[in-house]
Amino acid sequence: MSIIDTPPDDDESVADLYSADVADLGYVPSHTRVMAVNPEATRVFQHLARTIVSQLGLRNYELATLAAAEAIGSQACLYAHGRKSLKLFDEEQLARIARDHQDAGLSEADVALMDFAARLSTDSASMTDADSTRLREVGFSDREIVDIALAASLRNYFSRALHALAVDVDVPPGLSPRLTEALTLD
Template sequence: MIVEPPAESDATGHVADMYAGDIKTDGFVFAYTRVMAINPEAHEAFEALIRAIVPSIGVRTYELATLGAARGIRSRHCLLAHGRKTLRAAAMDEEQLQRAAVDYRDADLSPADVAVMAYAEKMSTDAAGMTDADSQSLRDHGFTDRQIVDITLAAGARNYFSRSLQALAVPLEDVPGLSPELVDALLSPTR
């Protein structure tokens, strides 16, 4: 990684909060946090966007859209980080998450959950090829206009963040709290 993140000893303001959050949760600062700390205003704006998205769709749907998008762009960082966030939020248990990571269409997810993941994955692989039929799939599963927009924004936000990490060649670290079997399943789309 060619960019130089701020040192932990020099961190102030939002950067210090970013670092402290990782240390409190995991005992160290992730490489992706350090890279985003180079532009703390952009990180704050990203967090504000996520806070504006989640209330209408809830944590579970946000995490499903995030995992679908991360799967589509083959983001190892985000598959692992949001796999863990999905478990912590009790949005899925480990067995179901492992099955969803390998094939979400065969993981006993609700049809609405599958529609969210498929939509986010397609948006991340072929956004230009999407039509009203893709949004209609979400509507057919009961999502409102606001929720359809917020699912789209969740997938778009994941694309922004994940592609930035990939472009900057941010090293991948082990994510604490994930079994080796779950790690293998989460990373299966990137192989």
């Protein structure tokens, strides 16, 4: 449980952040409440994510996010983005991706994207041009390669901040017990 005192629901400086979550989820998750202590940075983070999605596409962004979240052990982000990914994948496919993206019936490009995001999240210092070349070989443009790296890096930034602040993990509504189990880290 985080020791951070979070802004109350009636705080005007975070009303837009809270109302967006209520509209989407029906409640304000713990991660929004804690990060709303710095609402300006939270809005910049959200703007950067939207900018990456606008070019990379939501599907590729979510695949990179899921791979990065799993690689760094971010349970909160796995649940949150698992829920968001239900707009892109049916529950069975998403459960397969969560359990083992390499054996989930994804395209070669999807697997390469997720492998890249996971490697960036666990061993970025040893990455070389070979890692980016693999993405190019499966059809990604230079812009997409940069955006994949940005998406995974952005997930690392946010997830690691949540870890550092001991933010409670919420299971968002809309996740079945089966999918929750598939998204749960060992």
